Amino acid sequence: MTIVIGFEGSANKIGVGIVKDGVVLSNPRRTYITPPGQGFLPSDTAKHHRGCVLEVLQEALEEAKLTPQDIDCISYTKGPGMGAPLVSVAIVARTVAQLWNKPLLGVNHCIGHIEMGRLITGAENPTVLYVSGGNTQVIAYSERRYRIFGETIDIAVGNCLDRFARVLKISNDPSPGYNIEQMAKRGKKFVELPYTVKGMDVSFSGILSYIEDAAHRLLSAGDYSPEDLCFSLQETLFSMLVEITERAMAHCGSQEVLIVGGVGCNVRLQEMMEAMCKERGARLFATDERFCIDNGAMIAQAGWEMFRSGQVTTLEQSWITQRLKKNFFMKML
CATH class of the missing domain: 3.30.420.40 (ATPase, nucleotide binding domain)
Known part of the structure; x- marks a missing residue:
């Protein structure tokens, strides 16, 4: 039995999800919404995420009926995405991993979407x-x-x-x-x-x-x-x-x-x-x-797959990148 918690915050949504061996236990999120005609700026979006991430984390644990001691691994979105929001969430994930004394995993946002889709639909x-x-x-x-x-x-x-x-x-x-x-x-x-x-x-x-x-x-x-x-x-x-x-x-x-x-x-x-x-x-x-829209459970699921295969992200490697693609994908020419 492996339980992984995932932090997602690459754009205007902050989400924390918990997955246990292919079962989504919780998946709350918040969305930063701007007035009509306006997009969302990285700095304002990061401020939004910082303001509610701990509340969402608490909600995820309560919904899953778990404590920090039950969690086996912390995963977070390493990229791609908007720099400031990514950093704000990565810092929280890194801090939680150290406070709870749990291994950390940086997850590719794109892989998270795909693995969540495969999990929910059963596509092979x-x-x-x-x-x-x-x-x-x-x-x-x-x-x-x-x-x-x-x-x-x-x-x-x-x-x-x-x-x-x-x-x-x-x-x-x-x-x-x-x-x-x-x-x-x-x-x-x-x-x-x-x-x-x-x-x-x-x-x-x-x-x-x-x-x-x-x-x-x-x-x-x-x-x-x-x-x-x-x-x-x-x-x-x-x-x-x-x-x-x-x-x-x-x-x-x-x-x-x-x-x-x-x-x-x-x-x-x-x-x-x-x-x-x-x-x-x-x-x-x-x-x-x-599950289509950005959420924490998709990061948890990808982290679960990675953790089960023996992967761990060291604190020295727990940075973010806005363009995390080449290590995971290859373009067919």
């Missing part, structure tokens, strides 16, 4: 579409390493949606992506947007620039509604993601797709991916916002 060896505010990648496991088959060459799909939400002054509560999804359901007229797939990679910055410029013109003329624009943007972005995922499946001979990351709980994206999977006789695995 899927082609993974990882979509969030900071990452967009198509990944598969091969030769004892996660391999990137395709990715964004500029901004992430979640970042594209978030930045468009600021243009329309859409609320950030509970998240701009969620509110765009709800508005898109009421959209009726499709606006033709650039479709930028380059081999196995995608590009979103040009689409964002185009629709930002078109939004002012089309809305002023009264030809289209904000809901129409949200609908058009979602359909275009998600079609691109389905295309590169299907291409990776064909390359790998895969019959499973797993969607992870914050954008992964978008129902429309899941519907479009499900349609593609049915045509190929494949299966789609996806979760809801409890």
